[in-house]
Amino acid sequence: MEASPIYFDILWILVGAILGGFISWIITYESERSKKMGIDMNQSTAHGKVALDIETCWRKITNHQNMAYYTVGHYGPFQDIEDEIGPGTRMERKGFMGGKSTSYIVVWNKPYQFAWGTDRYEWHDFIELKKSGAETQIFLRRKLYPRTPKWHEVLLNKFLPSSQNFSTEANPYYLTSDRLERIIKVCLSPERD
Missing domain, CATH: 1.20.5 (Single alpha-helices involved in coiled-coils or other helix-helix interfaces)
Structure with missing residues (x-):
């Protein structure tokens, strides 16, 4: 038939x-x-203490050579004269495979607050130092933009679910506390020139 x-x-x-x-x-x-994209944002906070005075901690955190140890990519020197560092000061960052980007200091309140971001007026990382006796408390706030998966990733995750999810929505506190741990290591490391 x-x-x-x-x-x-x-x-x-x-x-x-x-x-x-x-x-x-x-x-x-x-x-x-x-x-x-760019509208929804998670803000995450982590804090810790170091047995250092606030000025030493500030000097180590704001040293552009040390920033590579707690951010992705290596920062070059501040683009303005050191006496004029403040909101709007540019920092050039060299990332992986020769990529470059510019970050701006958004908040510079020596030796208490330091914030930077890719926009002159909006921070992505905000470090606040507070004196606590002989120790310094470090507070880190981060703005993390959630990553919305593309259509094919949605289908792959639906039909082939993975056991690990490293997205910023999954655990923004982990990303912030991990960066804070690296900042604390920078504070406790020997001085760099």
Whole structure:
């Protein structure tokens, strides 16, 4: 028995409807994803103590050579004269594989507050130092932009779920406390020239 052409037509209509629905979902998902990017933000805080005076801690944290140990990439010297360091001062950062980016000091309140970000007016990392007897308390606040997965990542995670999730939404406190631990190590390290 031979299949009639009407069944093939119905089959093609069903395949077209399914494919059209899938493409429509992709377009809608990507459109919504692009609207969300940069809007939603997580803020995470971590704090710790070091057995150092506040001035020594400040000097080590704000030394551009030490910043590579607690950020991603190596910062070059401040672009302005050291006496004029303050909000708006530029820092050039060299990342992996020769990439470069510019960060700006947003808050500079020596020796208590230091914040920087990729925008002149908005910080992404904010360090606050407070004197506590002979020790210094370090408070770190970070703004983390959640990463919304692309459409194909959603499908892969749906059908092939992975056991580990390293996204910023999964554990923003881990990312902040990890950076704080590295800042504390910088404070406790020997002086650099």
